[in-house]
Amino acid sequence: MSKYHALRDYLLRSGRERLDMAFSQIEEILGFPLPQSAYRHPAWRANEAEGNHVQKKGWMDAGYQTHDLSLTRKR
DSSP states (O other), X not given: OOTTHHHHHHHHXXXXXXXXXXXXXXXXXXXXXXXXXXXXXXXXXXXXXXXOOHHHHHHHTTTOOOOSOOTTTTO
16 A cells, blocks of 8 residues: 555545645655655656556546646645
8 A cells, every 4th residue: 555545545535636735735645754856856746657656546447647846836
């Protein structure tokens, strides 16, 4: 079980097609702070179809993709 399953479960329960979420909201859902790489490296937040980044499974397994990210607003 991935430590990002809590995010997946939250997104599945939301019933919404699109969500605007602050990084702090995601951290609250997960119960731990996001790593600094989430704030520094676009690859951490990428919607990669393949690869071994476990965090992307949190949103992609729920049928979501990241869009319109703002690092200045942390959203």
